[in-house]
Amino acid sequence: MSNRSHSIEFKLEVIQAYNQEMYSVRELCSKYQIHVTSLYEWIEKFEKAGKQGLVSSKKWRTYSDTLKEAAVTDYLSGSYSLHEVVRKYNISTKSVLRGWIKKYNSHRKLKDTGKGRTNSMAKGRTTTWEERKEIAIYCMKNGKNYQETADKYKVSYHQVYHWVKKYELDGAEALKDNRGRTKMESEWSPEEKIKVQMKRMEWENERLRAENEFLKKLEEIERRRK
Template sequence: MSRKSKYSFEQKKWVVEQYLNGNMSASKIAIRLNMPKNGSRQIRSWARQYQSNQNAFLRSVKYNAHYSKELKEGVVQEYLAGKISLSSLANKYGIRSYSTVRKWVSKYNSHIKNQDYNPHPEVYMTKARRKTTQQERIQIVQYCLNHDKNYSEAAARFSCSYQQVYSWAQKYLANGEEGLTDNRGRHKQPQELTELELANRRMKELERKLKEKQEKNEFLKKLDQLERMCLPNSQNTDRLQ
């Protein structure tokens, strides 16, 4: 999913240079940039990252990074060996936040397998809705469900939008294959409606008839006015008398 950094690359680089060169303290820099209360801690974190991997940690990224399953497992094992901290591991491997490493470790300890992560940002941005048949929708949903409900991966694989895949999956889980039938433009038969839907349909029909009657009365009224205007003056005078 798209992610925009609050601070530009130029700002981060200036902050790190000012801090590491001793020109300004972290607290003064935070005040100057109008940063929140934890601004000083953020600045020191940027400085550590810069010292470990230099500009790689300061570049703004448009999308979430792609971390392979092998990298995750290697980082977790290195942490469990007890020789390096979470933040040091994040700096060492170019991971933007130590909380990401902590999450991987937590999953490992809970016996949850860390998977490859590829965000497929294009599926979140596309607004076009690809036309599909019911069989195609069933195939897409089944693929999604068989891959741990990875909506973005299914969307990328079948050239759909994330929203389409998510909507189809929810309909399938609620109503099975029938939920993926395209009913757009189809008028339900009375026996297919619930009591509430029947009541709403009757209400709309009464509203339609009332509107027709009002329009008809308005038309007759205007017609009568027009006829009066077209009558000779003498007849109009007689009517007035």
């Protein structure tokens, strides 16, 4: 399938053809040379925000080194596909992620994008223990989307990332004092590793439940078309 960018008019034409039941999903994707995931993404965005939701951003995207490393680690874990990681971390394209993976596998450092970083990437703010708990829990319940969480709560990406890691390792109590560094995974004891694995399983189950709900929604759309 083509990876070229598509105009709003093109996306609207595809969605209109889909809604008018002119073709099956497979026929539609073949006719317009698009991937089925693109089709469903456009439908979802159009339902949420109308025509404006189909607008492609022309702004230069910036990413922190922490975000890049987290995205690459998630993909290399085998738990997520390229598409899932791109969606989870709000990365502009799969090719951008592939570039990070290639660099990471070549043992080269993943650096901040550079000038023009957003405020949430560049600096944080002072927070209370209650805020840190709320932010960590929100992030974990929403697929560990660190950047979206940082934007929502007006804190830095790095803050969210480290609060989640602390919460996973030692629970809410670990967030009472936000000074000091977070342990690296290689420093965890066997008991700590088991604790984190259990937490990750809980959040993964929640993520899978959310994905199943999304698939049910798509299936319902398909049933209404028949």
